[in-house]
Amino acid sequence: MNEKVNKFNIIADQIPDPQPIRNDTTLTGDDIRQMIRDNISTYLKFDADALIEGTDAHYFGGAVRDSIARQDIHDVDIMALPNSCKTISTRLENLGFARTNYSNADIIQLYSGLHQINEPITFIKNNVIVQLIRPAIGFHADGEVENYEQKFQWLLGQVDISACGVSYTQHQTVCEHCDNAITHCMNRVFVVHENHMFHQATRIQHRIAKFLGRGWKDITEKKEETNWKDWDNTDNADDRSNSLGGVTAKEAEERLRMMMRAIGTRATEF
Numbered sequence: 001m002n003e004k005v006n007k008f009n010i011i012a013d014q015i016p017d018p019q020p021i022r023n024d025t026t027l028t029g030d031d032i033r034q035m036i037r038d039n040i041s042t043y044l045k046f047d048a049d050a051l052i053e054g055t056d057a058h059y060f061g062g063a064v065r066d067s068i069a070r071q072d073i074h075d076v077d078i079m080a081l082p083n084s085c086k087t088i089s090t091r092l093e094n095l096g097f098a099r100t101n102y103s104n105a106d107i108i109q110l111y112s113g114l115h116q117i118n119e120p121i122t123f124i125k126n127n128v129i130v131q132l133i134r135p136a137i138g139f140h141a142d143g144e145v146e147n148y149e150q151k152f153q154w155l156l157g158q159v160d161i162s163a164c165g166v167s168y169t170q171h172q173t174v175c176e177h178c179d180n181a182i183t184h185c186m187n188r189v190f191v192v193h194e195n196h197m198f199h200q201a202t203r204i205q206h207r208i209a210k211f212l213g214r215g216w217k218d219i220t221e222k223k224e225e226t227n228w229k230d231w232d233n234t235d236n237a238d239d240r241s242n243s244l245g246g247v248t249a250k251e252a253e254e255r256l257r258m259m260m261r262a263i264g265t266r267a268t269e270f
Contacts, residue, residue, distance in 0.1 A: 008153065027186060029174075032068055036168045039067035040076060044128060051091055051168050059169035060156060069168065070187035075129035079156060081148055085132045089121060092130060097123035116155060116197060117161035153177075161200035161207065162191040163216070174176070192220045 006045060027035075040048040040063050048059065057080035063073045080088060093099070100122050122134040135151045157177035159165045163185045165178025176182050184190050193199060208218060 029080075032182065033168075033172045033174055035070070036064055036174065037172060038068040039063075039073060040168070043073050043076060044130070046095060048168075049170065049172065052078065052080075052084075053090060055087055055170065056081050056152070057084045057088060058156060058167040058169045058175065060163055064166050064168050065152075065163050065185050068182065069163070069188050069216075075131065077131050077133060079133045079135070079152065081152060082134055083133055085121060088132060089123070092123045092125075095125070097125040098129065100124050116158075131211070155197075158197035160193055160204060161211065162193060163211075188216045189219045190216055192218065216219055 036059070037048055042060060043063070044051070052059070057078050059076060060079050061077040063076045066073045078088065089099070116136055118134040118136050121134075123130045123132075135148065135155055137148060137151060156175070157165060158169055159178060162178045162181055164174065165181035166185060167175045167177065168177060174182070178193070180191075192204065192208065194204075212218065
C-alpha cells in the first residue's frame with residue numbers, strides 16, 4: 001500500500017487487547033487512553049480533554065510518557081498551532097492560571113538552541129505548570145515558507161528519546177510518532193535517537209541520567225538506531241536477549257509483531 005498514512009491516524013480505540021507485556025499488568029488500548037487522560041486530568045485538577053477540545057493541540061512529552069509508564073508527571077507540555085494556542089491560553093486564564101516567564105530547561109533548549117519552536121508560553125496555578133509550544137516557521141532552500149501543519153507533525157516525531165514520541169489529542173486519540181514509543185513507555189525502556197532534531201550532545205547525557213534515575217533502561221544499540229527487525233540476523237542469541245534485559249529474541253519478536261499489528265501501518269516521512 002503506497003498511500004501515505006498521517007502520523008496522527010494511530011488511535012487507541014484500534015489497539016486490540018495485547019498479551020501481558022509487563023509482569024504487573026496487561027494494558028489494552030482503552031487502558032492506555034484512560035491512563036493518559038486520568039493522569040493529566042489529576043495533575044491539572046480539571047478535565048484534560050476539555051482544555052484541548054476543538055483544537056489541533058497535542059499533549060506530548062513527559063506527561064504522556066509518564067502516564068503510560070505509571071509514573072508521576074511534573075508539568076504538562078502542549079504543542080499547538082497559533083490559533084489553538086490562543087484558545088487554550090484563554091481557557092487557562094479563565095481557570096485562574098497566570099502567564100509567567102518560567103520554562104523548563106529541556107523546552108528552553110529547543111527554543112534557544114535549535115530555534116525549532118517559538119518562545120514557550122507558560123501558565124502556572126498552585127504549582128501546576130502548563131507550557132504551550134508553537135512550531136517556529138522558517139524557509140526552505142528555494143525560499144518557500146514552511147508549511148505549519150507539516151512542521152507541526154514533523155516536530156512531534158523529532159524527539160531525542162523514543163519513549164517521548166507519543167502524544168494525546170482530542171477525541172481521546174493516542175498517537176505514536178516514533179517506532180515502538182508506546183511499547184517503550186509500557187516497559188520503561190528507551191532508545192536514543194542521535195539523528196533526530198531534538199538530540200543535543202550537550203544535554204543528552206543529563207537526560208539519560210534522569211531516565212535511569214527513575215528506573216528506566218537504555219536499550220540503545222551501539223549503532224545509531226535500534227533496528228528491531230535486524231534481530232533475526234543477529235548470530236548471538238544472548239546479545240539479543242540482553243538488549244531487552246533478559247527477554248529472549250523470540251519473545252521480543254513476538255512482542256514487536258503484536259504491537260505492530262495493534263498500532264497499524266507506520267507513517268511515511270514527510
